[in-house]
Each structure stands twice: as structure tokens, then as C-alpha cells.
Amino acid sequence: MRLTTKGRYAVTAMLDLALNAEKGPISLADISKRQEISLSYLEQLFAKLRQQSLVSSVRGPGGGYKLSREPEAISVAQIIDAVNESLDVTNCERQGNCQQGQQCLTHHLWIDLSDRIHAFLSSISLASLVQQDEVQEVSVRQNSARELGLLDVSGVQ
Amino acid sequence: MRLTTKGRYAVTAMLDLALNAEKGPISLADISKRQEISLSYLEQLFAKLRQQSLVSSVRGPGGGYKLSREPEAISVAQIIDAVNESLDVTNCERQGNCQQGQQCLTHHLWIDLSDRIHAFLSSISLASLVQQDEVQEVSVRQNSARELGLLDVSGVQ
């Protein structure tokens, strides 16, 4: 298993999309400013999210990305999976063939842990994150930072 | 978070120690053969396990390593921690300061996941692993492979 900023950025960006859904398509430039993620890196991540049809894009001025499904129907596990970070902690990728085609001593333990991690992150949808108080607070802070003139707000629509 | 063969090897090796505890000190060469882990690599891992006093060593011929505590008192989480693999999946190492000293949108989610992973692996001791049927089966298989003459058995002990 490997859970790094790649997966965390993807989830954060998707949550940003869910929080700002009512504003229409959101440009990567906006997400980049709000979440402090490199624009070029976001492009890489959204290429993968689009391939897995978690988001759809609108090109041209005023364009951007939007969720291609209801936030209730998108789980954190799906997002992490889309950017190629595996939640599997086994060495054998669940094949049970670590040791000359047979199970190693700890295979069962890692299967068990993988299942729990997957169950947890599958049970959490973008919609349920949006409803959390902590998330709302951070979101409000991020939007007020924009209004304080730290960032270009005027022309944005 | 990063859970790779390093942590898996460490747990496997410690479990091997627990399973063979009654034979007296177990040499790394034995573990290396049974678990198919490079001897030099095991030396690196056991240096760290010893620093954390999870194992103690006996030098000289007939020597090896043994658990320095009851298997009931050693959890999988402790072992993984000892070889410097973190079970923490936050970016901020629990500080909540990802974004200019403040919490990022997903901080709470990662804290939550980290706590669950840690709780799970802390709840599993070497003793409880030894009692599992799957583990016993694999252990029997590994010992019979030795007796089939695939490996040097005669002079050991």
C-alpha cells in the first residue's frame, strides 16, 4: 500500500469540486489557488479522474470540471483508486503466492487489513464529507481568504 | 503512509520467531531460509528491532534472536513502527498544518483512517497470530519443506 500526497490531493480536489458544485464548472486554476496544489500536477491527476469518469470537463472560457455523478455516488476509495494508488497492503496482490506460489505466513493478516481499509474508505462519500462540520469550516476559511483580496476574485464567475 | 515489504518482512520474521520460540535462539540464517528473506536485509531489520528492544540477541555459535517480551505483549503495530514504517496517513503528521499552518480540507478524514489502521494493528499480537489456523498451516508446510531435504536440517541446533 501506498497512500501519499497523490491520493490525498485527488480527494481534496474532488471535495473542492463537490463543495463548489453550484458555481458551475470549476477550473483547475481555481482549485490550485484554493487548495495550494500545483496546476500542472492537478492536470495529471484530473486526466486520470476523467478516464475513470469521475469528472467531466467543459472546455473553453468559463469551462472547467464538474463531478460526473452525484456526490453520494462517489466514494473516497474510488478516487484513490482512480489515481492508481492501491489500498491493497498484501505483497501478492491478493493472489496468495508470495512464497513459491504459496501463501506466506502473514498473508491472511494483510488481506484482513486491506479489507478494513477498503471498507472504511468505500463507506465515505463526497456527500458525507461535505456535511462534516470540520470540512465546512475549512471551506469557509478558504473562500474568505479569496475575498480578503489575496487572490483574484472579481472576474471569476 | 507506506506499508511495503520492509514492514511485512519484519512482521513475518517476528512471527517466525514466535512460532519457533521453544527451539531456543533462532538464527537469521534459519529465518532467511524458511521465509525466503535475504539474510543481509534481515540483519538491517533486526538491528532496528533490537534498538526498540522487541528482540534480544545471543552471539556466538548456537546463538540467534529471541523475543524479548511475551508474544502477547508485542503487537503488529509496534513491529511496523520499529522498522520506521509509519502507519500515519496524514500529510501533516497529525499537526493539522498542511495549508499555511492551518488544516487542509481532508485532514479529519486522514486522522480518522490512521486511527482505525493503528487500532486494528495494535489489537493484533504475535500470540494471536500464532493461534490462527492459516498461520499454523503455513508454518507446518514450511517445516516439512525442510525435512524433505530441500534445506540443510541435520546440523542445526
Added chain:
DNA sequence: GTAAACCCGACTAGTTTAGTCAAGTAAATA
């Protein structure tokens, strides 16, 4: 005193991360 074992530090090939950079294409609007 010799061999079995632990101990220790330096080294390394390969992979992955977290990006950057450049050159496009598509679409809205003036």
C-alpha cells in the same frame, strides 16, 4: 583457534513521487 553467529557501515540499481515545461486543441465571446 576456528567456525558460527551477530554487528556495522557503505554502497547501489531501480522505482516512485511530486512536480515542471512545452506544445498543442476546443470553445466562448467580442
Added chain:
DNA sequence: TATTTACTTGACTAAACTAGTCGGGTTTAC
């Protein structure tokens, strides 16, 4: 139609880390 905004694609890279190897020790049982 020209311009601009924004998505799209691919190549490239420094730094870190993994999963080891290698060579030399030191300790102790026999």
C-alpha cells in the same frame, strides 16, 4: 474571425526511498 480561457498530452527531472549487496568486523561455544 481573433483572442482568450481552459482543457489535453507527452516528455522530462530532482530527490527520496526500497530492497537489497558487500565487506569487513566482534563475540563466544566448542
